[in-house]
Amino acid sequence: MSSCDTCVVRNRAICAALDNHEIEALNGIGRQRQLQAGDPLIWEGEDSMLVANVIDGILKLTNCTEDGREQIVGVVYPADFIGRPFGAKSHHSVTALTDAKVCLFARSDFDRFASDHPALEHKLLKRTLDELDRTRAWMLLLARKSAEEKVATFLLDMSERLVDTACESPQGGPMDHFELPFSRQQIGDVLGLTIETVSRQMTRMKRDGILDLPTRRTVRICDRAALEAMAG
Structure with a gap:
């Protein structure tokens, strides 16, 4: 070792x-x-x-x-x-x-x-x-939050936890650009949503300028404040 x-x-x-x-x-x-x-x-x-x-x-x-x-x-x-x-x-x-x-x-x-x-x-x-x-x-998320809130919360959690798997941001805080380790289907399984719902929510966030999605696994958070508001 x-x-x-x-x-x-x-x-x-x-x-x-x-x-x-x-x-x-x-x-x-x-x-x-x-x-x-x-x-x-x-x-x-x-x-x-x-x-x-x-x-x-x-x-x-x-x-x-x-x-x-x-x-x-x-x-x-x-x-x-x-x-x-x-x-x-x-x-x-x-x-x-x-x-x-x-x-x-x-x-x-x-x-x-x-x-x-x-x-x-x-x-x-x-x-x-x-x-x-x-x-x-997580129990609160699964039991009470809407699909929009679930996906937003999940992405925020990923941005905070994935900071240690890549180069940290200059400020040492959460990552605004990261690769998801999950497929859309797996995200749905974790959140209790269908793959169609996950894709629809992420597409909407991209349309609203909250996210950029260069690939199906790459996420860039463009408006963290809006994502946090969406997460409730």
């Missing part, structure tokens, strides 16, 4: 809570793994064997319905933590949406390490609470 000193997410991942000696110890139980888009990492319902820090790329969390349909229930980005520490089963599958690199740990090794390092456990707790806040916000 390459040196943690050169890791691009070193200061933002959960291991930021550790000193250099502790990082060296954590380094000894981990390994890096490259994933191609579409590669699975964790399977829903299986024993919780792995946890990981995302170094690069984007991965999706999914559940399957009884009739075999896939539902995207979350997305993880660089510096995010994935897996189920201190748990027996994995409650969702994890699959690479784009080419990705992860720092991988056996769950049992990581559990023992975390138990011996309270600062790391504290960081894990904070991440869990932040994820709970995002989940509650």
Whole structure:
């Protein structure tokens, strides 16, 4: 595994809570793994064997319905933590949406390490609470917001989270120009909308000068204030 000193997410991942000696110890139980888009990492319902820090790329969390349909229930980005520490089963599958690199740990090794390092456990707790806040916000989006509000909120969220997967804007804030890791169909699956509704909303935003859409995956936000107003 390459040196943690050169890791691009070193200061933002959960291991930021550790000193250099502790990082060296954590380094000894981990390994890096490259994933191609579409590669699975964790399977829903299986024993919780792995946890990981995302170094690069984007991965999706999914559940399957009884009739075999896939539902995207979350997305993880660089510096995010994935897996189920201190748990027996994995409650969702994890699959690479784009080419990705992860720092991988056996769950049992990581559990023992975390138990011996309270600062790391504290960081894990904070991440869990932040994820709970995002989940509650997402419940509001799915339950109460209109199609227009859903798509606008989704694009704003992407612009804020994707800042770490490309060069940051000069001000260090959200990206106004980015590549979506999702197809229109996947956006619809995430938001509970049809692909036609997603396309119609994005086309309308382009017509109104709020967005520019050079390709089906490229988004340029031309009027952030209007997009924020649209998101409610």
